[in-house]
Amino acid sequence: KIAEQMVLSKRTAPHFTYVEEVDLTELVAMRTSMKPHAAQRGVKLTYIPLLMKACSVVFRSFPNLNAVMDEERGELVVKGDHNFGISCDTPNGLFVPVIRNIEQKSILHIAAEMAELVARTRAGQATREELSGSTFTITSVGSIGGVFATPILNHPEVAIMGFNAIRDRAMVIDGEIVVRKMAYLSPSFDHRVIDGAIAARFVAALKEVLGAPETLLLELS
Secondary structure (H helix, E strand, O other): OHHHHHHHHHHHOOEEEOOEEEEOHHHHHHHHHHHHHHHHOOOOOOHHHHHHHHHHHHOOOOHHHOEEEEOOOOEEEEOOOOOEEEOEEEOOEEEOOEEOOHHHOOHHHHHHHHHHHHHHHHOOOOOOHHHOOOOEEEEEOOOOOOOOOOOOOOOOEOEEEEEOOOEEEEEEEOOEEEEEEEEEEOOEEEOOOOOHHHHHHHHHHHHHHHHOHHHHHHOOO
C-alpha cells in the first residue's frame, strides 16, 4: 500500500523541490532553554514541533499550501485545519501519523501529543483515523544525517517539508567569519498548483520565522 501510494503520487503530481539554507542558531538556543521546562512536564522537546508551529504560522499568509487536490473535480481544496503528518520509520515500513489542529496548540502540547502518537505508531497501535487526514507532511532524517532530500508528496497533499541535519558551519556575517547552526530545508511541491515564486516566498517567510523564533512563544493558544 505504501509503494502504491508513492507511485500514485509521482504519476499524478509533477513534483519540484526547492532547497534553502537556514540559520537555526537562535532556534537551537531557544530549544535548549525550553528543554528543562518541557522535561518537568514529562515532555521531550525535539525540533519537529517547533518546525510544525512555524509552518502553521506561515500558512496564514500562504493558505494554499495547507491543501489537498481533488483529482476527480480537478480542484484545490484549501483546509482550515492544520493537520500535520509526520513521516515515521517503523519496523513495518513508513507510516504517517497525523497531529491535528496545530494552529490551536502550544509547542509543548504538540510535542507531547507527537511523542505519544509516534510511539504507538511504531508499536503498531495507531488507528486508521490517526494515520489519515493530513493536510501537510514533514519528513526528517536529520538525526541520521544527510544534507538535503527530494521528498515525494504525501498524495493528495500539495506540499511536504524535508528537514535535514543541523550542523555547525562557518558563515560570513557583517564581514566576519562566525560559526552558526545551519540546516537545509528541502520542501517539495505540486507544480500544478504551487509555482516556483510562491514556493520561494513561502520558504523565505518560514526562514524568517525560524531565524527569529521568539515569535513562536506568542503562539500559546
